[in-house]
Amino acid sequence: MKFLFIINPISGNEDKSHLLKLVKAKLREKDEIEIFKTSGKNDLKKLKTKLSETKFDRVLVAGGDGTIKLAAEAMGEDSLPIGILPAGSANGLANDLNLPLEPKKFIPIALYGKTRKIDAIHINDQIGLHISDFGLNAELIKEYESSSLRGKLGYALNSISTLFQSKGPYDFKIETKEETFHKKGIMLALANSKKFGTGSVVNPKGKIDDGIFEILLFKKLDLIEILKTLNEGSELSSDFIEYFPVKEATITTKQPVDFQIDGEYCNSLQEVKAKILPKKLEVAVE
Numbered sequence: 001m002k003f004l005f006i007i008n009p010i011s012g013n014e015d016k017s018h019l020l021k022l023v024k025a026k027l028r029e030k031d032e033i034e035i036f037k038t039s040g041k042n043d044l045k046k047l048k049t050k051l052s053e054t055k056f057d058r059v060l061v062a063g064g065d066g067t068i069k070l071a072a073e074a075m076g077e078d079s080l081p082i083g084i085l086p087a088g089s090a091n092g093l094a095n096d097l098n099l100p101l102e103p104k105k106f107i108p109i110a111l112y113g114k115t116r117k118i119d120a121i122h123i124n125d126q127i128g129l130h131i132s133d134f135g136l137n138a139e140l141i142k143e144y145e146s147s148s149l150r151g152k153l154g155y156a157l158n159s160i161s162t163l164f165q166s167k168g169p170y171d172f173k174i175e176t177k178e179e180t181f182h183k184k185g186i187m188l189a190l191a192n193s194k195k196f197g198t199g200s201v202v203n204p205k206g207k208i209d210d211g212i213f214e215i216l217l218f219k220k221l222d223l224i225e226i227l228k229t230l231n232e233g234s235e236l237s238s239d240f241i242e243y244f245p246v247k248e249a250t251i252t253t254k255q256p257v258d259f260q261i262d263g264e265y266c267n268s269l270q271e272v273k274a275k276i277l278p279k280k281l282e283v284a285v286e
Contacts, residue, residue: 001057003033006071008063011088016062019085022103026111047074056080060110064088065130065262072281073127083110083284090263092130096193096208097285113284118208120280121192124273128261131196135168135187138258142265170257174215175250187218188251190274200229211278215244248275
């Protein structure tokens with residue numbers, strides 16, 4: 001087999017050289033591997049070129065949700081199996097797929113494991129695999145990306161200032177093929193799965209391969225309800241969150257609101273068009 005190993009050097013605030021050594025040690029005798037390191041400059045274009053010039057059998061990704069998203073977008077319609085090596089600050093997709101977080105367990109799965117097809121969400125001109133959102137969480141990611149602090153400590157420290165500086169609540173207009181809603185909240189998420197990268201279960205009924213996604217409206221900041229998300233069996237109050245299962249929707253806001261996709265800050269937007277892409281990606285899971 002021929003592998004392309006995509007490495008995000010700065011994700012998760014850890015050196016990835018040890019992962020590369022461990023992966024090479026697990027390769028079978030006739031297997032080959034090429035390395036692609038992201039730089040933050042024209043990564044999508046460079047990765048598309050690499051994939052078009054060379055025929056690979058599987059793509060390995062060492063990074064977080066944003067790096068997996070990059071790989072999915074670069075492959076376009078010619079999808080290859082992806083092996084995930086969880087190495088981000090928050091590994092939401094890996095957590096949702098119940099992948100192990102120890103290298104000795106996830107490397108064999110990434111290299112040679114059986115695969116499963118999962119959905120994606122087409123969001124404006126990008127792809128979302130996990131959870132994307134307007135509002136509070138996007139504000140946090142914006143602050144995190146401009147900070148020198150990386151990893152979970154960076155998220156934690158930046159969240160404190162973000163909570164006090166948030167401009168919410170916001171007015172959201174949600175249009176589906178069936179009806180239109182006008183709602184107010186501190187955050188609105190497009191969820192293709194159950195959990196945030198922190199492990200918080202915000203979409204208990206979410207399935208990553210059911211052909212729909214959920215719009216989650218967080219109405220207010222409630223510490224008790226937030227703590228309940230850490231327990232997978234807890235039922236969240238309707239005063240805290242509302243769910244809208246859809247296949248397609250357009251969300252508009254009265255003013256530009258910060259928006260992120262899979263942990264990558266996009267911009268302040270006033271409109272997002274989202275549509276489910278069933279069985280879009282093939283991922284190694286066991």
